[in-house]
Amino acid sequence: MQINNSTKGTVLAETFEECRTWWEQTKGMMFRPVVVPLVFYFGREKTIRLHSWFCPGEMDLIFLDENWEVVEVYSQWEKRSTYTSRNPALFLLELPADTVAKSKTEVGDIVQIVK
Structure with missing residues (x-):
């Protein structure tokens, strides 16, 4: 499975891991040796x-709405810091x-998961 930006025709990730449960979302990228693509699925749109x-x-962080439309991007998020999304999102990509x-x-692009 890969993640594509269908608006631009570009590939965001060739592979990824899903974070659906509370534990998967809590652990996220912590304690990993390298940054790997993660897709977070939240039960409702919310500030993250x-x-x-x-x-x-x-x-890099990409926040998506229920239609997988990009509602916010944050590039080069540094380790040992915090961030709060400016817009509600249903999905989050950590890349x-x-x-x-x-x-x-960019904001307005459509992202697609290809299986």
């Missing part, structure tokens, strides 16, 4: 509060740093 303590490095720049992903 994050921290990057115990994470391996910088990452290796520079993914947003390389894929030219």
